[in-house]
Amino acid sequence: xxxxxxxxxxxxxxxxxxxxxxxxxxxxxxxxxxxxxxxxxxxxxxxxxxxxxxxxxxxxxxxxxxxxxxxxxxxxxxxxxxxxxxxxxxxxxxxxxxxxxxxxxxxxxxxxxxxxxxxxxxxxxxxxxxxxxxxxxxxxxxxxxxxxxxxxxxxxxxxxxxxxxxxxxxxxxxxxxxxxxxxxxxxxxxxxxxxxxxxxxxxxxxxxxxxxxxxxxxxxxxxxxxxxxxxxxxxxxxxxxxxxxxxxxxxxxxxxxxxxxxxxxxxxxxxxxxxxxxxxxxxxxxxxxxxxxxxxxxxxxxxxxxxxxxxxxxxxxxxxxxxxxxxxxxxxxxxxxxxxxxxxxxxxxxxxxxxxxxxxxxxxxxxxxxxxxxxxxxxxxxxxxxxxxxxxxxxxxxxxxxxxxxxxxxxx
Numbered sequence: 001x002x003x004x005x006x007x008x009x010x011x012x013x014x015x016x017x018x019x020x021x022x023x024x025x026x027x028x029x030x031x032x033x034x035x036x037x038x039x040x041x042x043x044x045x046x047x048x049x050x051x052x053x054x055x056x057x058x059x060x061x062x063x064x065x066x067x068x069x070x071x072x073x074x075x076x077x078x079x080x081x082x083x084x085x086x087x088x089x090x091x092x093x094x095x096x097x098x099x100x101x102x103x104x105x106x107x108x109x110x111x112x113x114x115x116x117x118x119x120x121x122x123x124x125x126x127x128x129x130x131x132x133x134x135x136x137x138x139x140x141x142x143x144x145x146x147x148x149x150x151x152x153x154x155x156x157x158x159x160x161x162x163x164x165x166x167x168x169x170x171x172x173x174x175x176x177x178x179x180x181x182x183x184x185x186x187x188x189x190x191x192x193x194x195x196x197x198x199x200x201x202x203x204x205x206x207x208x209x210x211x212x213x214x215x216x217x218x219x220x221x222x223x224x225x226x227x228x229x230x231x232x233x234x235x236x237x238x239x240x241x242x243x244x245x246x247x248x249x250x251x252x253x254x255x256x257x258x259x260x261x262x263x264x265x266x267x268x269x270x271x272x273x274x275x276x277x278x279x280x281x282x283x284x285x286x287x288x289x290x291x292x293x294x295x296x297x298x299x300x301x302x303x304x305x306x307x308x309x310x311x312x313x314x315x316x317x318x319x320x321x322x323x324x325x326x327x328x329x330x331x332x333x334x335x336x337x338x339x340x341x342x343x344x345x346x347x348x349x350x351x352x353x354x355x356x357x358x359x360x361x362x363x364x365x366x367x368x369x370x371x372x373x374x375x376x377x378x379x380x381x382x383x384x385x386x387x388x389x390x391x392x393x394x395x396x397x398x399x400x401x402x403x404x405x406x407x408x409x410x411x412x
Contacts, residue, residue, distance in 0.1 A: 079126065281311040305331045338362075339361055
């Protein structure tokens with residue numbers, strides 16, 4: 001791991017000064033190489049699938065592990081999309097003159113070496129490597145042991161692409177060992193690694209957050225809320241509340257708790273209950289909710305702080321907006337929260353006072369996504385407050401430094 005770190009640090013210097021055209025050449029070459037290497041990728045993936053079945057992995061895990069032709073297509077298209085994105089590195093913004101006559105601005109620069117730790121899905125290898133490379137960073141990738149053969153095969157394609165562009169092969173390195181101790185080393189090498197991005201289950205992220213000696217870009221939970229205000233358009237409210245919960249159940253931007261103003265609860269909740277029943281969503285509610293929806297189960301204190309990732313929804317009737325905001329800031333995970341209202345003043349207050357990385361007005365929480373935000377792609381969603389917050393795209397994998405332009409000025 002020390003050797004990987006040293007090589008990555010040296011490669012990061014070269015990648016940081018690479019022109020956008022060179023980085024794009026590496027990405028597009030890799031896309032062509034992946035397309036030409038389908039049989040090798042599928043053979044490597046088959047080894048992982050066979051091992052997964054022999055080790056008793058669940059069908060859900062095996063599905064995440066599979067490199068189907070469609071997923072290979074998606075990886076190839078993803079590389080081409082990242083190549084088409086504007087390069088943030090070197091862009092200068094906020095230039096201004098100050099009274100001394102000097103001109104001051106800020107320039108985007110790469111973070112350096114990014115360590116990415118992830119589970120199961122081998123396509124993450126391409127997603128992570130492409131975003132790190134385009135943003136001028138070197139990366140060390142540590143995938144799950146269950147995908148080791150697939151990740152090695154993908155890494156060979158990535159390094160062939162780097163070779164064609166004349167970039168150092170060490171700009172993208174996949175940890176070759178399945179030993180879990182490698183993760184412990186990776187997250188405690190601040191001399192070689194600048195940032196860690198964990199992508200996986202809560203247990204993995206909690207461990208990394210606790211043990212890392214390197215800054216971590218992360219989110220633990222996606223406990224997302226929709227608050228239906230008494231000034232809401234109830235047609236909009238119904239559509240948003242159904243979509244936010246049922247569009248997909250296993251994503252971090254899925255609504256887990258619905259808050260409803262008491263003035264509209266009797267009108268909207270029975271209608272929503274029928275919608276959720278059609279989708280076979282289990283409802284757990286406060287006392288007022290259970291009175292309006294007899295089939296709802298009484299909610300426990302734990303329900304308000306649970307990320308179900310399943311067709312289960314907690315519902316609470318609140319007295320007013322104050323109670324809704326207090327509930328969200330207390331029980332939420334600072335990920336994504338939405339209000340449905342036609343009241344401009346209340347929407348502005350909600351945007352200001354809800355302490356989450358994405359706050360929405362009259363839109364489904366399912367929009368909290370790098371692609372939907374126009375970032376082109378994302379490496380994850382951050383609920384941290386320092387540096388990147390929300391979906392982390394190319395700009396989130398860079399930092400800023402001040403640049404000063406003068407003409408001989410001296411400070412007096």
